[in-house]
Structure formats: C-alpha cells, structure tokens
Amino acid sequence: VKAGGGFSVVPIPVAGEVIPGCRLGDLVLESAAKARVKIKDDDVIVVTQKIVSKAEGRVVEVDALDPQARRNLTVSEASRIVRSRAGLIITETKHGFVCANSGIDSSNVAPGFAGLLPIDPDASARRIRSRIKALAGLDIAVIISDTFGRAWRIGQTNIAIGIAGMRATRNYAGTKDVFGTSLHATNIAVADELAGAAELVMGKAEGVPLALIRGVKVVRGRGNARDLARPAQDDLFR
C-alpha cells in the first residue's frame, strides 16, 4: 500500500512483567530496539494504562470474590457515583473521567490484585516523553490509553487518559469546508482516535502494552488528556 499521506501503527511487545519503579521511558526504548522498531521524531508512542499503573505502584490487593471490597475500592477512587446498578458502578474519577468501576480492573495483573488508574496520567506521559528525550534526543508525543465503555453504544474503545507533546483535539474553528461553510462545531478528539487505533495492535490477551504510530498529523505542543474530560456542569448525561 502506498503510504502517501497515510500513517502506520506498529505493536511493540514488552518482555517480562513491569514492576514498581520501572522507568517506562527506558522500557519503551529497550522494547522498541528489541522489536527492531526505530523510533523517530514526531512519532506517537501509545502506552497502556496498566503498565503505567504497575510502574507507579498503583496495584492493590483485593479479593475478587468479595463484591463489597471491590465496591469500597471503586468508591475510594471516585469523586462521584454517576449510575449504579447490580454489578455495575459508573463513576466520575478524581481526574474527571466517567467510566465503569473508577477505571479499576483485574485484567493483566496477578490474581488477587487490581490496577488503579495513575494519579496524574498527563504527568506520567510527560515523564515518559522527557525520559526518551533525555536518553535518545527524540522529540515524540506520548499517549497513555485505557479501555472505557461508552453511553449509547455497545463495546469499549481505547481512549486517551494522559498525553504529552501534543494537543488532545484538532479544532476546526476558523476553517471552512470545500463549499466555504465554516466548520465551527468540529473539534476532533484526535488523542482518543489514536488510542483506539493503537488498541487494534495491542490486544488484551497478547500482552502488547506499547504501540508506535508514525506519519499522523497531530498538533504538537503542550496538551492534557484531562481537557478531554467534559466538566460535569457542561454535561447533559451525568
């Protein structure tokens, strides 16, 4: 396929288990080298939340068979309960994200444990970006992704919970379509679309927690995934 104007998404496997204190910038560079993927300036590296949480010690012991213990953990990680019904709690996290169980889940962590969201995933992304810059001199963007459900639609998609080195959205305010009509209402959540694209090469069952995206037009500069969380007072569905 001719790649003129297109982009590519490549999985980067990670060998072994990520432990607390692991420097993820180092891990990205080592894993890419092992996979013979040569990172370049302007690449986007997508990192799954789970290894960020493991590296930051955000994994806790919880009895999978004790619903009350799990519920208490969900509530302790929430700033608000949005909806609750048998077996399902939708919360707003302390970051402002709305998701099931405050983003806590037990996949790809040791049995008897659960992963919590990083305290500040934008800061996590900035640390990975800075470390890669320091070690390899590369100017890349970083996205921390997680798998969230949606209102109204079946199935989950990966979205961005942390970013560094890029803006979260591409805003068309001030641009016009091919007929000259103003595209003032269009503000594309590019970071979420990139996280979703990366999910397609990661796969929950295969243990691929990193992906590289090359050739995509993102708006570089300082951005925050926290800006993708709609404030509760502007939201019609909370």
Place this chain on the structure above:
Amino acid sequence: VKAGGGFSVVPIPVAGEVIPGCRLGDLVLESAAKARVKIKDDDVIVVTQKIVSKAEGRVVEVDALDPQARRNLTVSEASRIVRSRAGLIITETKHGFVCANSGIDSSNVAPGFAGLLPIDPDASARRIRSRIKALAGLDIAVIISDTFGRAWRIGQTNIAIGIAGMRATRNYAGTKDVFGTSLHATNIAVADELAGAAELVMGKAEGVPLALIRGVKVVRGRGNARDLARPAQDDLFR
C-alpha cells in the same frame, strides 16, 4: 518503521462532487486507481457518511438561518428526543444511534442544503462491498463512518454507522489474559476504532472521503453497525 503485525491507513481522495445515483463501489475503485492505491483482499475501506448520503439522494434543502426548520428536520429524522437545550438537540435516530441533530449536518454539502443519514447504512456498506466484489473480485470489508459527539468527553470521534464483511466488535469472552484471568467483560468496538483511525487521514476540510486500512486483524463475516447501538432499555443514559 517495521510493519510486522502492524497496519497502515491511507487516504483516498475523490475528484469532483458525488451526485445522486453515483455507484460508490465504482467510485472507490476509480479513486483508488487514481491515487495509485492497489486494493487487496482483506483490506478495510472506510467511506464517510456524507458521500453515501449524497449518492443515495439523502440531501435536503433547509434554510440554515431558520432554527425552526432545522429543528423540524431533526425531529422528523428522530425516533426520540434524548436531551434538548438551547441550540442543541440530542436524539435517538430511527437506526437507534444517539447523536446531535439526528446526524443531520451542513458541512461539505452545498450552502442551503443539509445531509441526512442514509436510511440503512449497513445495507449501503453491503452494496459497496458487493459491487467491488463483482467488479474487481476483491473480498474486502467496508465501514461507513460519521462524526459523533460523546457523553462525558470533549470533542467528536468518527464511529461506524454501517459495516459489511466484518463483525462490529471483537469479543474476548472465553479468552484469558497473560495471568489466566478471564476477559469476559471485554468486547472491543473494533469498527468504531477503525472509523476513528480513518478520520485521522480524512480531515473535514480537505475533501478526502475514503480511506484504506491494511493489515488490521478484523473478524471477517457478516456484521452490522446497528448492533453497536445499545438498545434504549439497556442504556443508563437515555
């Protein structure tokens, strides 16, 4: 970048304006040839809703300056009003999709007109797929994409409103993670992630209504994007 296990997304520009009666299967093949993109079996072709609506005559005259006329049109395309406030109506369409203004919008249509959603976008996708099979013998998947807003999050993403030749989701029920934990709750909306990935090469301002995705693992077979619309009775946010 080494593409081992990865995938690529390539824009396919379309010359000129799509008119009612246009056979989109022909248009895909002609436009790909012009862009020197050689389509292969198992590629996914993403087609924006707007050209499907144009080809199917789903473009109507409406006075952009008459809010009541626009509201009437929104209501006539809806099966239910989900939320309404100044300048914004969130509806459930007759397909079961929840979106702003029943999916009606004025971008990339002639001034004074608006595009409505296709009557049956899954059928539209199947027609494109069949036509490409008949003309070129290629066994591809087709996604019709549109730009929808979300609850809880800022910005829009492209999602799938029609599919053919693939399943809408990848369901992990029955599979296990690297620790042997069952991934019973994971059902990834792959078609939505692919539509979002394609958006990144399309761009509303540049008039690129087609994209080709190669190398992605989708579950082939008969699927429907309508299955991605969560039934109202199962939805906590309607």
